Amino acid sequence: MKKRLIMVLAVMMIAVYGCQNDNEEQNSGASDETGNVEALEDDAGNEVDVPENPERIVAPYLEDDILTLEEKPVVQWSVNDGGSIQDYLQEEGLEGLELIPHDLPFEVVASHEPDLILLSSSDFADDESYSNYSSIAPTFVVESGSYDDWRERLGRVSEIFGKEDMAEEKIDEYESLAEEVRTGLPDETAMSVWKSGESYFISNADKSSGEVLYNDLGLGVPPVVEEVSEGNETPWIEISLESLAESEVDHIFFTGDEAGDAEEAFSEDVFQNIPAVENGNVYEYTGADSWLYSGYIANTQIIEDVEEEFSE
Secondary structure, three states: OHHHHHHHHHHHHHHHHHHHHHHHHHHHHHHHHHOOEEEEEOOOOOEEEEEOOOOOEEOOOOHHHHHHOOOOEOEEEEEOOOOEOOHHHHHHHHOOOEEEEOOOOHHHHHHOOOOEEEEOOHHHOOHHHHHHHHHHOOEEEOOHHHOOOHHHHHHHHHHHHOOHHHHHHHHHHHHHHHHHHHOOOOOOEEEEEEEEOOEEEEEOOOOHHHHHHHHHOOOEOOHHHHHHHOOOOOOEEEEOHHHHHOOOOOEEEEEEOOOOHHHHHOOOHHHOOOHHHHOOOEEEEEOOOOOOOOOHHHHHHHHHHHHHHHHO
């Protein structure tokens, strides 16, 4: 009798264990099927459990990529106590979002209760800082400075969301637009100039808006741009008034602090011999436009600006 009781209890324990095991396998299978988290290595070498379909994303200065992939952050990057934001992205999905300082104070990040944090540089992610951020939410470093081409950066960010196909589609759309506009442009030179305060900068031939003008749209590179860009990794390169005045360039795309800066700047006698100035081919923009940035949205807007200027 005692032996029979022991055998019955043993069978019951096995049955209970089997049911528990089945439940665990079902739960595990559900987790795998829905992809609740995916372990990815970020650009700083951290293994990050990225959540599926994050709803509260903090990704300062990666907003162009985030919006391109049809995701939406809960805050947006800013500097100077909100005095400067990415204006060109406001109508693309950032309008009305709260601002977050560019240096990402921990308490401010935590107050927005993110479920995913993307850092645009490992400068934010030394051991202590990364530990603090990752205690708030899974934190992924995208070393944006290592992706000279926005296409590569977009591809990297798309891996986080499992949207590699969408990234490729957007890149293909961009290339088609660039090719279409390029065929209607003249065989002339152009230059992107930025005036900040009393200083003048020109875009590197292979970066920022220079990349769009020369690599994507096939406009000619003025000698001064070739000279300052050689061996230089800086997106915007300061240029002397003398060098700017001697520029042999047919078209200037000018970004100033405020509307009217171009007219004021190029009214000086020293600039009157620049072909673009002499022929009235200076096109004015401000920091509210996308000429100082780089990304699918920024560069698409630049191409549209170029098309509009030349069509007129």
